[in-house]
Amino acid sequence: MVRFAPGNDLGVLDHDVSLPDGTVVHNPFRVMPNGDGSEVVFTVFRRDGADAAAFDADAAAVEADLTRLRDILQR
Numbered sequence: 001m002v003r004f005a006p007g008n009d010l011g012v013l014d015h016d017v018s019l020p021d022g023t024v025v026h027n028p029f030r031v032m033p034n035g036d037g038s039e040v041v042f043t044v045f046r047r048d049g050a051d052a053a054a055f056d057a058d059a060a061a062v063e064a065d066l067t068r069l070r071d072i073l074q075r
Contacts, residue, residue, distance in 0.1 A: 023047070042066060 001018040011031040016024050027071050028043040046055045 039040070040066065 003016045003018075005012050005014040011033075013029040015027050015029060015074075017027060018024050025047060026045070030041045030045070032039050032041070040058060042062055044055075044059050047058070
């Protein structure tokens with residue numbers, strides 16, 4: 001399950017993701033105007049107990065999602 005921050009005009013798209021084991025992961029996500037476009041900033045935190053490989057996998061998944069988002073928005 002994903003739960004986003006309430007709608008706002010500040011570009012805050014923070015969201016919590018509930019994992020199958022019940023762990024909830026908070027994901028800070030911001031959209032900021034930049035010239036004629038926007039910049040997004042997504043912070044990936046290393047989860048408690050996650051080794052380097054698990055962190056790298058999380059970061060790669062976020063990168064893939066952001067790449068898809070960019071591709072959709074640039075159509």
